[in-house]
Amino acid sequence: MTVRVLLADDEHLIRGALAALLALEDDLVVVAEAATGPEALAMARAHRPDVAVLDLQMPGADGVTVATSIRDELPSCRTMIVTSHGRPGHLKRALAAGVRGFLPKTVSAQRLAELIRTVHAGNRYVDPELAAEAIAAGDSPLTAREAEVLECAADGAPVAEIARRTSLSPGTVRNYLSSAAAKLGAENRHTAVRLARSKGWV
Amino acid sequence: MTVRVLLADDEHLIRGALAALLALEDDLVVVAEAATGPEALAMARAHRPDVAVLDLQMPGADGVTVATSIRDELPSCRTMIVTSHGRPGHLKRALAAGVRGFLPKTVSAQRLAELIRTVHAGNRYVDPELAAEAIAAGDSPLTAREAEVLECAADGAPVAEIARRTSLSPGTVRNYLSSAAAKLGAENRHTAVRLARSKGWV
DNA sequence: CGGTCCCGCTGACAAATGTCATGAGGGGGG
DNA sequence: CCCCCCTCATGACATTTGTCAGCGGGACCG
Structure with missing residues (x-):
């Protein structure tokens, strides 16, 4: 049973490298790649992946926005966010958008592969450090x-x-x-x- | 004849993926990896690579700073900068630091491998778009x-x-x-x- | 129904900031 | 040598912010 993955990241270097690494895993197959938010959405519609791995910052629309659209249009597609700069507020927004995985780019590819399986199985995973920050930061006191x-x-x-x-x-x-x-x-x-x-x- | 490469980037995901991709090239071998500026410098001293591929933004010291130190201590080591957000001023600083390659992360791994060879051969390469921006921006008018x-x-x-x-x-x-x-x-x-x-x- | 909170506004005053003229001293280049 | 520019400063002035008090209206909740 293979997991069909959509990869969205504006940096070709990372996207390509990641695709190559994930291809080494027998049970994962990258069915589509995208460099922008709108493109990611279009690819998701066209290929109906099992899991969408989205970069947080992309031209056009950010990862959370794309995740929201995906949830509305393709409920069976799980989403996860990968980011370099994880701000506490982003995590909260992401969870509200139905994102099931949230991790920093400092994880290894091996770990990412594992987490794609975790998310595909219906579980959630949030990087402990980012979660701690989010809790420490609390809710916005602003109206x-x-x-x-x-x-x-x-x-x-x-x-x-x-x-x-x-x-x-x-x-x-x-x-x-x-x-x-x-x-x-x-x-x-x-x-x-x-x-x-x-x-x-x- | 193989080119010995040092890879410095704070994002494990990218670094690992990149190392894996470059390993596919017969004539390239990644001899060291680093996640921070100081670590990159230490690795360069310890392994004396032919080419150092440095991320611009790293904890501790940025890529240009590291490049300057490398030029002073290991003149035979060529340096190149890879970055997500290329500002015109950075390119200027980088060239002043003796950097021989400057490119955005939107290039493909294939292209990166080519450019590592180019730089190793003693040539320079600057991404045309970044170069155009730098020229358009001109010099700082500030004292x-x-x-x-x-x-x-x-x-x-x-x-x-x-x-x-x-x-x-x-x-x-x-x-x-x-x-x-x-x-x-x-x-x-x-x-x-x-x-x-x-x-x-x- | 009263309390509380957010919204939106006003007016007034203090403090910070932007702007301009002016001047002394130093270094570099024609 | 003289001129230009950078440096650092002062003083005065207009403008922009920050701060505070207060007021009316609407929404929500016990």
Whole structure:
């Protein structure tokens, strides 16, 4: 009984190498590869794999978004996320999207093969370290608006610009920015953005 | 005649997969692997490879730093950089460090193997797209101080903090920040930081 | 139904930041 | 040698932020 695998990663070097290594396993067969989010989705539709191994950061649409679409369209396809920079918030989003495996790229190929089987068998696996981080980081203390405003502030836009983009009054924007910074223990909006980013809350 | 290769990348998954693929080439042999900058240097000293393939971003010390050390200590060892996010400035720094190959991770393993041979033969290779970007981006218009101050501002530190760290007067810091932002066409220090980052000038 | 929380706004004040003019000193190049 | 640019500084000013208090409305919950 072979497991049909979809491999999505924007780095050809990694994708190709991975495909080659997984091909060495008798019970795994890579039926499709993709370099972008939309491509991954298209490949999934076309080849209906048993397990989709998705990179978190891809052009077009990120791994979690693709996983959500796959769950809706191909419920029988299990998804797992592989990532270099695992932020606590991403893990939470991924689990909400029905992802059954979440691991860093620091694992070995051998281990990845094992975990593909684990996931295919219907079990879940989350890297213990990433799980610990996620638990330690806890839930975002930010309200929806606070997060939205903070996100707009991420590229250094002035308050007026943020107010325009969010259709809010400039005063309101400043208030949200202020309360968000206070909740995060930051002394200004920019360090607040960095903090929120590091925890995957934006 | 075989080429002895050192492989440095912090992602075990990629490193292992790459090692496996390169092993398929008759004339290439991976004599050492490393997951961090310092480790890469230690491995280079211990195994004296012909070619060192270095990831740009590694814990401890980045690929260019390692390349510089290798050039000083092991002049016979050629170095090449492989990276996911190639910023124009990095390429410039890399060439200054005597790096002979610079390519994105989107290349295929097959191509990487070819290029290892190219570099080993004493030739250079720079990814055309990255080269074009580097030329388009041009040199940094920032003076040494401007860059230094901008870098300190990168984490959202207030002027007073930057002044302390650089041992400058707060007024001077603001002047540098202002002129740097003007040169980069940014409307405030934070967008200036982002711009400079995107071009690899900080 | 009252309490609590988020939303959205206003106004006012303090603090940080951006901008400009100005000046002294030093190094490099024409 | 003179000019230009970088360095470092000061002072003054406008603008942008951060902070705080307060108000009305709506949603949810006990």
